[in-house]
Amino acid sequence: MLSSPVFRPLSGKKAGNGLVPFARGSVVALALVVLASAVTACKDRNYNAPGLSESTQRSTVLAPAPTPLATVAPESVDNRSAKGGLLASADEFNGTPEHPRFQLKSDYPLKPDFLTSSPPEPNMVVLRGADALAAKRASQEWLEAMQSYIYEDMNSQDTSNANANFRLADTAHEPASVSSKRWYHMPWLHTPGALAAKPGRGRDGIWGLTRELDMLTTSEANWPLITSSACMGTNWGIGFFNEPGGYAIGQVFPKGDLTFPEKGVFPKGTVSFKILFTSVTPSALPALEGAWTIEALVNGKGACGKASNSAREITPLRHIQMDVMMKWGDGPSDWIFGNYVFNKARKGDYWQGMEPLGVQFGVKQEQTIVTSPTFSANGFRGRLNGPADNPKASCFSCHARAQWPEPSFALLPFAPRNDADTVNICVLHEWGGEGPGKCRACGASGCLAEGKEPVFLGAVSLDYSLQFGLALRNRENAFSLAKALAGKAN
Numbered sequence: 001m002l003s004s005p006v007f008r009p010l011s012g013k014k015a016g017n018g019l020v021p022f023a024r025g026s027v028v029a030l031a032l033v034v035l036a037s038a039v040t041a042c043k044d045r046n047y048n049a050p051g052l053s054e055s056t057q058r059s060t061v062l063a064p065a066p067t068p069l070a071t072v073a074p075e076s077v078d079n080r081s082a083k084g085g086l087l088a089s090a091d092e093f094n095g096t097p098e099h100p101r102f103q104l105k106s107d108y109p110l111k112p113d114f115l116t117s118s119p120p121e122p123n124m125v126v127l128r129g130a131d132a133l134a135a136k137r138a139s140q141e142w143l144e145a146m147q148s149y150i151y152e153d154m155n156s157q158d159t160s161n162a163n164a165n166f167r168l169a170d171t172a173h174e175p176a177s178v179s180s181k182r183w184y185h186m187p188w189l190h191t192p193g194a195l196a197a198k199p200g201r202g203r204d205g206i207w208g209l210t211r212e213l214d215m216l217t218t219s220e221a222n223w224p225l226i227t228s229s230a231c232m233g234t235n236w237g238i239g240f241f242n243e244p245g246g247y248a249i250g251q252v253f254p255k256g257d258l259t260f261p262e263k264g265v266f267p268k269g270t271v272s273f274k275i276l277f278t279s280v281t282p283s284a285l286p287a288l289e290g291a292w293t294i295e296a297l298v299n300g301k302g303a304c305g306k307a308s309n310s311a312r313e314i315t316p317l318r319h320i321q322m323d324v325m326m327k328w329g330d331g332p333s334d335w336i337f338g339n340y341v342f343n344k345a346r347k348g349d350y351w352q353g354m355e356p357l358g359v360q361f362g363v364k365q366e367q368t369i370v371t372s373p374t375f376s377a378n379g380f381r382g383r384l385n386g387p388a389d390n391p392k393a394s395c396f397s398c399h400a401r402a403q404w405p406e407p408s409f410a411l412l413p414f415a416p417r418n419d420a421d422t423v424n425i426c427v428l429h430e431w432g433g434e435g436p437g438k439c440r441a442c443g444a445s446g447c448l449a450e451g452k453e454p455v456f457l458g459a460v461s462l463d464y465s466l467q468f469g470l471a472l473r474n475r476e477n478a479f480s481l482a483k484a485l486a487g488k489a490n
């Protein structure tokens with residue numbers, strides 16, 4: 001049986017509250033845990049990739065021995081320093097009245113006694129019930145109620161300047177009503193990691209957007225379905241967390257240079273939403289005509305693929321999609337995802353034509369409910385995804401993968417490598433006690449019990465937050481960079 005993993009703190013320090021923080025040494029600890037366990041199949045929340053031999057798993061998780069981090073510049077690695085975790089953007093840009101500089105909201109609640117109203121609850125009994133029509137109606141109602149909850153004091157901050165909306169911690173624009181109390185940002189997303197001199201995929205200086213998957217080719221007829229893998233432009237997004245979400249963020253990234261990934265458990269009532277924008281223009285994709293247009297400091301044109309460090313310039317971006325996720329219960333997988341897509345024909349019905357597409361509350365096909373009368377879902381075999389997402393994956397399957405240390409792509413990619421990729425299809429799309437045959441790689445008993453997440457032996461779940469994973473990775477890279485710089489100075 002797996003016992004609690006052993007984690008070594010950075011520079012040998014122990015946390016004052018008795019919890020042992022994660023550190024670079026955790027990767028090695030993970031390797032040891034895997035080596036030490038005579039793993040059979042799948043265990044509770046911890047999961048051993050099916051279909052891979054034990055030796056493959058060993059060689060993939062083995063990492064180089066950690067080196068002590070003696071002389072790091074403290075400010076640059078402090079979670080709550082404006083030069084460390086709270087650096088809003090690495091862009092050298094002071095902001096102008098038309099393009100105010102992005103400010104990070106990080107006064108995370110210290111206690112779970114929240115001041116703002118709870119978010120609209122989905123009716124899970126109806127959503128899971130046999131009456132498909134009632135389930136669709138309840139999904140639509142929840143999606144519309146979430147739009148009101150999200151937009152309040154966010155989309156109306158400045159009606160004369162699109163770029164002065166969805167602002168937090170920005171005294172010139174943010175009204176001191178709901179938005180200032182309700183929403184927070186994730187720290188550590190400014191950094192491109194080892195290439196700190198260049199902003200890379202990190203937050204832009206105007207909106208705080210981070211770079212997403214490139215926009216793949218679609219056609220007007222197939223909108224919003226992606227039809228081929230050629231790149232049309234870049235996609236950018238910014239996520240927000242409500243009070244319960246902000247509380248969990250503050251627990252994982254307290255003041256100082258330690259992190260506590262195991263505290264990344266969101267309270268019931270957590271909401272995160274993300275607004276997404278694309279550099280693709282209506283001349284390339286007429287379906288985008290009339291979409292809400294903002295300006296951000298990004299590398300849009302011709303920056304497809306790996307050219308993420310090409311120069312950034314002020315670029316018009318169109319609002320293509322909005323994503324939302326909510327922890328509706330206390331169970332480890334009690335999440336519901338929702339998606340909205342720009343529909344130029346529905347501009348009169350929804351703010352900026354953001355039409356609800358549907359919801360997803362589990363990984364199986366029947367756990368997606370499409371509500372849009374126009375569009376179908378863009379995910380794996382009909383599962384929920386928007387046009388800016390990887391069509392071989394789905395909201396729930398990608399996010400269920402959130403854990404620390406992050407699993408390698410070789411072990412568990414975000415999407416199946418091909419149709420025969422039973423490892424990924426089973427783990428990310430079919431888990432939950434499916435019979436043999438349906439889920440061959442998992443073995444006769446099914447791999448993971450209903451309600452559990454595919455979390456590897458020795459790793460901790462990040463409770464469906466992939467921004468947590470990214471932030472933790474960026475912060476590790478910041479340590480490596482600080483160490484390299486300290487080495488140069490000596």
Ligand code: HEC
Nearest residue numbers: 239272323324337339385386390393394395398465466467
């Ligand atoms: C291919 C994998 C993938 C798919 C599919 C996907 N996401 Fe994400 N999502 C990510 C990653 C990676 C991040 C973190 C980085 C970022 O914010 O860009 C993220 C971030 C988010 C966030 C910010 C909160 C957080 O910490 O994760 C929300 C909200 C979100 N996604 C919702 C959705 C919804 C809703 C869908 C489906 C419509 C979806 N995602 C589909 C990979 C995915």
